[in-house]
Every structure is written in C-alpha cells, then in structure tokens.
Amino acid sequence: xAGVTQTPRYLxxxxxxxxxxxxxxxxxxxxxxxxxxxxxxxxxxxxxYFSETQRNKGNFPGxxxxxxxxxxxxxxxxxxxxxxxxxLYLCASSLAPGQGGGYTFGSGTRLTVV
Amino acid sequence: AQSVAQPEDQVNVAEGNPLTVxxxxxxxxxxxxxxxxxxxxxxxxxxxxxxxxDNLVKGSYGFEAEFNKSQTSFHxxxxxxxxxxxxxxxxxxxxxxxxxxxxYFGSGTKLNVKx
Numbered sequence: 466x467a468g469v470t471q472t473p474r475y476l477x478x479x480x481x482x483x484x485x486x487x488x489x490x491x492x493x494x495x496x497x498x499x500x501x502x503x504x505x506x507x508x509x510x511x512x513x514y515f516s517e518t519q520r521n522k523g524n525f526p527g528x529x530x531x532x533x534x535x536x537x538x539x540x541x542x543x544x545x546x547x548x549x550x551x552x553l554y555l556c557a558s559s560l561a562p563g564q565g566g567g568y569t570f571g572s573g574t575r576l577t578v579v
Numbered sequence: 580a581q582s583v584a585q586p587e588d589q590v591n592v593a594e595g596n597p598l599t600v601x602x603x604x605x606x607x608x609x610x611x612x613x614x615x616x617x618x619x620x621x622x623x624x625x626x627x628x629x630x631x632x633d634n635l636v637k638g639s640y641g642f643e644a645e646f647n648k649s650q651t652s653f654h655x656x657x658x659x660x661x662x663x664x665x666x667x668x669x670x671x672x673x674x675x676x677x678x679x680x681x682x683y684f685g686s687g688t689k690l691n692v693k694x
Binding site: 469471498500507508510521553555557567568569570571572573575 | 611613615620621622623624625628669671673681682684685686687
C-alpha cells in the first residue's frame with residue numbers, strides 16, 4: 466500500500482511569505498503528526514491531529530498552524546516566514562492514538578527560507 | 580518530565596564489528612519504545628519497537644534492541660555492522676496521556692560504519 470505522501474518535496478520561499486505543506490497518510494491511518502527537523506534542534510513536535518481535531522500541540526508560535534480533513538489528509542501552514550523556519554518538515558501517520566503503534570513517516574518537505 | 584537521551588552524538592565502528600547505539604529514557608508509567616533510522620534527505624524509517632513481553636526485540640535489517648527496565652535503557656544492537664548501516668538513528672518513547680500517544684524523540688546518533 467502507498468506510504469505517507471508529503472508534497473512538495475522541496476520549497477524555497479522568501480522571508481515574510483507564507484507556505485502550506487500537505488500530507489496524505491497511509492490509507493486507514495487517522496492520526497497525523499507533524500515534526501520540524503533542524504540540525505541544531507533535532508526533531509521538534511509541532512502538532513497531532515486525529516478525527517479533524519488537534520489533540521496535541523508542541524511549543525511553536527502561532528505562525529504555525531495545521532488542520533486535518535475528513536479524509537485524514539493534513540496540511541500545515543506557516544505564515545510570515547522567518548529564516549529560522551528553514552527545516553525539514555516531517556509528517557507521520559498512525560492508525561489511531563492510544564494503540565501503542567508506531568509512526569510511519571513521509572519523506573518530508575525541505576523548506577528553505579531566503 | 581518525560582525524556583529520551585541518546586548520550587552519543589556519533590558512533591564509529593568498523594564493518595563486520597558489533598555495534599551498539601545507546602538510549603535511556605525517563606517516563607512515568609509503562610513506556611512503548613521505538614527505534615527509527617533516517618537516511619539523508621529522507622523521513623524516518625521504523626526499525627523495531629518494544630511494547631511488552633520479551634525484553635529482546637528483533638527488528639529490520641538484522642537490528643535488535645534490549646529493554647532493560649531497571650536501567651531504563653533500550654540500546655540498539657547489531658552483531659555485524661555493514662557500511663550501508665551508516666545513518667542517523669533515533670530512539671523514541673511513547674506514553675499514553677488521556678488515551679492518546681505522546682511521542683518523545685532522542686536527539687539522534689549518527690552511526691558511521693567504515694569499510
């Protein structure tokens with residue numbers, strides 16, 4: 466079956482712009498989580514969605530937001546981009562929270578802010 | 580506070596030698612423990628997990644990990660390293676909060692396997 470699909474794979478944006486990243490989970494997976502990965506900070510949890518509701522949120526400013534659609538696809542949006550937002554953004558899906566299962570990760574979207 | 584520690588930023592090993600990548604954790608309750616591997620410009624790939632049962636867990640690509648409750652450790656091991664094992668390895672722990680998993684990742688350990 467198809468894995469977790471993230472689009473686009475690469476993105477270059479200018480400071481001050483906004484960006485939307487997309488994640489399609491594995492069929493049947495209803496939980497989607499987002500992570501930011503940078504060399505200096507490692508993996509930082511952004512948020513988790515289940516059944517179109519945000520269930521967990523990390524310590525990121527309000528410029529970072531997300532949503533989940535009824536088909537479990539998720540988008541995250543970053544407004545007023547800063548240079549420090551340059552990172553690999555990873556999406557991960559799982560069947561449902563609370564089942565002890567692990568994540569399946571997408572290949573990520575590499576965002577470069579110039 | 581829940582946390583995961585990978586004390587080594589980098590591990591160097593010669594091909595054919597055994598390898599160990601260390602992980603310790605601090606969580607309340609019973610943890611679910613995971614290892615993931617990341618190749619350059621890729622997402623994380625699942626290697627293995629411990630939920631309950633036998634303390635020695637076998638996973639993909641010949642890797643295994645041993646859950647040690649008294650030492651709160653979950654070290655990743657392989658008897659004979661391959662050059663292709665060179666990658667970034669992440670340990671993660673998941674706990675249940677309000678019936679939802681919450682994941683905590685370690686900072687990652689870069690494994691270098693030299694020919």
